[in-house]
Amino acid sequence: MSLPIASVQLYSLAKEFSADMRGSLDRLAAIGFAHVEAFDFVSRPTEVRSALDASGLSAPTGHAPLLSDELWTPDGAIPTPAPEVVFAAAAEVGITTVIDPFVAPERWLTEGGVADVAERLNQAAEQAASFGLSVGYHNHAQEFVASFGGQSAYERFALLTDDRVQLELDLFWAQAGGQDVPALVAQLGERLTAVHIKDGVVPASNPWAQGAPDFGTDSLDQRHAGTGDVPLAAALRAGDSIRYAIVEYDHAPGDVFDDVAASLAFLRDGGFVA
Structure with a gap:
């Protein structure tokens, strides 16, 4: 079994990246990252690719909405472009896997809703294949x-999607969903190709x-990998097909570059990444 490759989701440093794209990527490279997971690349693929190349980084994966007309996040809604626009931009950036980052909660509450999400992603997989x-x-x-029937909506979704649809499991959010995270990692098997650390x-x-109070990402008490509630080490050991271990903070606790460096150190010191 080969070890995953370390990466970092650029959403973690969204403000810094938008203010100084090249400088932010240079700092990530200096920390020791060779790969990043892109976000908000569809409207500026040439600029993103140029900055990546100049910093010696690559973005094998990227987040972009494929399954919603409008993407809701705790911090506001983001309009979504057509899939073919997303795929063309991804190809220009050098992304090989486009990952939908969020589907609205109400669409996961019924079997029909879950089936629709799965079918739309299967169709997106077919369209993406034409872009390689x-x-x-x-x-x-x-x-x-x-x-x-004893299956979570997520498990049902995994069964309804084609094997070529990849799963990226956010370990923190799976734990927040009440899951035994290492057991879920093992259950997903070869379908699980990336995890968010x-x-x-x-x-x-x-x-x-239902009935939960509204929340925003700034209310989260997120910490460096290995210092919180999530069984990250056990989860990483449970997966044998994970290709990317991607550091992410929804709400970085301090200086974001120090924070991602600390989580990268956890991955390296534990022997969890190549």
């Missing part, structure tokens, strides 16, 4: 609110459960 790309899905915790104080109840 693959697609995937990144979870939060809303996928674990409903269950059908994220730690902190996990909310006591699923933030997307």
Whole structure:
């Protein structure tokens, strides 16, 4: 079994990246990253690719909405471009797998809703293949609110999607969804090709459960990998097909560059990445 490659989701440093794209990437390279996971690349692929090349970095994966007309996040809605626009931009950047980062909570509450999400992603996989790309899905915790016949909505989704659809499991959010994270990693097997390395104080109840209070990412108590509630080491040991271990903070606790460096050190010191 080969070890995963370390990467970092650029959303973690969204403000810094938008203010100084090249400078931010240079700092990530100096920390020791060779790869990043792109975000907000569709409207500026040439600029992103140029900055990556200048910093000696690559972005094998990238986040972009494929399954929603409008992408909701705790910090505001983002309009979505057509899939073919996303795939063309991804190809220009050098991304090989485009991962949808969020599907609205209400679409995970019924079997029909889950089936629709799965079918749309299967169709996206077909379209992506014409660009030489693959697609995937990144979870939060809303996928674990409903269950059908003993299966969580997320598990049902995994069964309904084609094998070529890749799964990127956010370990923090799976824990927030009440999951036994190492067991889920093992269950997903070869479908799981990437994980988000994220730690902190996990909310006591699923933030997307019915009746849960509204929350924003700035309310999260996130911490360096290995210093919070998430069993990251056990989860990484449970997966034998993980290709990318991607550091991410929704709400970095301090200087974001120091924070991602600390999480990279956890991965390297533990022998979890190549």
